[in-house]
Amino acid sequence: MNIRNIAIIAHVDHGKTTLVDKIIHATQVFRDNQETGELIMDNNDLERERGITILAKNISVNYKGVKINVIDTPGHADFGGEVERVLKMADGVLLLVDAFEGPMPQTRFVLQKALNLGLHPIVVINKVDKPNCRPDEVHDAVFELFFQLDATEDQLNFPTLYGSSKQGWFNTSLTPTDNINAVLDMILEKVPAPKVNEGTLQMQITSLDYSSFLGRIAIGRVSRGVVAEGQNIQLCKLDGSMVRGKVKELYTFEGMGKKRVTEVSAGDICAVVGIEGFQIGETIADFEQPEALPVIAIDEPTMNMQFSINNSPFFGREGKFVTSRNLRDRLMKELEKNLALRVQDTDDADKFLVYGRGILHLSVLIETMRREGYELTVGQPQVITKEINGQKCEPYEVLVVDVPSDFSGKVIDLVTQRKGEMLIMESKGEMQHLEFDVPSRGLIGLRSQMLTATAGEAVMAHRFSEYKPWKGVIPGRNNGVLIAKQAGSSTGYSLDKLQDRGSFFIDPGEEVYAGMIVAEHIKPGDLNVNVVEGKKLTNMRASGSDAATNIAPKIQMSLEECMEYIQQDECIECTPQSIRLRKILLDENDRVKYAKAMKTS
Known part of the structure; x- marks a missing residue:
């Protein structure tokens, strides 16, 4: 069969989406004069703004008469659910590793899923054009990682390519070439054609799409038999029941889009229109003899x-x-x-x-x-806590920090305060590589503190490891907050007088309400302040002449920073134009009563 199904996996920022761009250009999916831009696959606004892949996507390219279905996956462990479901469509994986950083925690997380499914790996060591890169050491580290993850003899014998997605070349050695054909040739050579089992139709739904014209579209790989337009099928539901349905339209992937076809045989990835009420993980099966495929296993939320x-x-x-x-x-x-x-x-x-x-x-x-x-x-x-053998347990994560040696003491101090234990400390050139075992609670709010302590130099990554006994109280935010006493528009006059009390989250002229958090206090404990008081008119000067006040610009916090900043009695108001921090109880008297009640209980 002239089909290859391959997923591209890597830690965030190791160059997956850039490599997909180069594959698209190398196989001439676009016309030569067509304007395409960069990061073609990241078509969602949030993905482009953050420079990360959030949703797994697939395209298909033709190379030397073979159709290659390429699946671009997210690199963040937070989006592991996306990876777990799409790996079922692949027969091989392209593992991309940065030539300086080497395998990172999330590389390990995704690779383990791929190896367990028996996929054939090809290792691509990317960014060898970077200064202080160490491709040979990284290759050894990748081999060690495969060994730790119980890879089979065949998987351990993986082929390796070196190159740079950005410069557009890859080779089996470190000698630069002028194209990425080595990657495509390696896919044809090392990734097997899809295994086709004999029997009636089976296709697991691993993804879904939506069209305002066609409704919900089921996407998956046909693992057995043939699916055709107009065919009657049975949908094997997750609860074991069967629902009858009919395939109205059928599409395969071609380039960046879809192409309508009359039938699709086993091994190819397709999109089916016309089936109602399906969910991811359910199986489209033969009408006469329906057989369900095993449900996709997804890790639990933490x-x-x-x-x-x-x-x-x-x-x-x-x-x-x-x-x-x-x-x-x-x-x-x-x-x-x-x-x-x-x-x-x-x-x-x-x-x-x-x-x-x-x-x-x-x-x-x-x-x-x-x-x-x-x-x-x-x-x-x-x-989320669990009770294991009568003991309260919480999720723990492995935290990896790469930081210049001068700052390593500060990092160790910060993590140990949050009940973390150091596992590994080793030097990588001028950088110190630190690994910790830390409760997930301890990571909330740690990133901003660590970046402040290391002058923005720390590179931090973490992944879930296991549930272990509860570690007790972890200190949260050190400082209290300033809370608006009354509603109105904040004035420069009030903010100027309160500047020595804290750092503000609002600018003069912004509307506030009672109970809204307007600043971080310089001390522990909360303080209610009046930020709407205007300057009184005197016979000396007009109330409007506030030009002389020098107010520091407000602190801009992203949504994640706000989520890590708030305490238990606070919440975030999210609207299309604003993100505001506030107390859950807006009335000052209610907060005092609640605090007293908590003390007595």
Whole structure:
């Protein structure tokens, strides 16, 4: 069969999407005079802004008469659910590793999934044009990683390519060439054609697409038999039941788009239109003798957050969707394609518990909802605890930090304060490589502190390892906050007088409400302040002459930084145009009563 199915996996920022760009150009998917730009596969606004891949995508290219289906996967462990479901479509993996950094925690996470599925690996050591790169050491480290992950004899005998996606060359040695054909030739040579089992139709749905004309589209790889237009099928549901259906239209992938066909045989990836009510992981099977494929195993979420309607005084000013029904419908829709997410109803109809893989996983969902016109309030992220053998246990992660040697002491100090234990400390040139075992709770809010302590030099990555006994209280934020006493527009006069009390999150002229967090206090403990007081008119000068006040610019925090910053009695108001920090109880007297009640209990 002239088909190869290959997934590209790597740690974030090791160059997956750039390599896919080069494959697209090398196989002339576009006309020579067509304007394509960079990072062609990252077509989602959030992906382009952040420079990361969030959703797995597939394209197909033709090389030497062979059709190669290429699947671009995310590098963040937070989006591991995306990787777990699409690896089922591949027969081989292209493991991309940075020639300086070597295998990182998330490389290990995705590679383990690929090796367990018996996929054939090709290792590509990328960015060999970087100064202080060490391709030979990295090659040894990759071999060691394969060995640790119990790779088979065949998998350990992996071929290796060296090169630079950015400069557009790859070779079996370190000698630069002028093209990336070595990668494509290696795929044809080392990745086997899809195995085709004898028997009736079986196709597992591993992805879904949506079209306003065609409705929901099921995407997957035909693992057995043939699927044809107009064919009657049975949909094997996750609960074991069967639903009858009919294939209305059938598409295969060609270049960046889809091409309509009449039938697709086993081994190819296709898109099926016309099946109602399917979910990812279900099997499209033969009408007469339906047989289901094993369900895709997805790792459990490790963190949850409370999502609720926006109940601040500024409710409904900016968003289109503000009711709890809107919020619930949107979260249920997200569950269809986001396999690592869980949503649970609470006693309060306006609040939902949303479980995810990590802060980035949940923040991408919140950011997407904001852009779609939703208003919501989200609480502090909490880790999910379990009881194992009668003992309370929490998730632990392996934290890897690469930092200049001068700052290593500060990093060790910061992590040990958060109940982390050092596992490895070794030198990599001028950099110090540190590995820690740390509770997931300890990582919340650690990144910003670490970047401050290391002058922005620390490179931090982490991945879930296992559940272990609860480590006790981990110190949170050191400083309190300044809270607005009353509603109105903040004035330069008030902010100027309060500058020595803390660092502000607002500028003069911004509207505030009572209970809104306006600044970080320089001391522990919260303080209620009046930021809307104007200068009184005197017979000496007009109340408007405030030109002489020198106010420091406000602190700009991203959504993830806000999620890591807030404490248990605080929440974030997210609307299409604003992100505001606030206390859950807006009234000052209510907060005092609640604090007293907590002390007595």
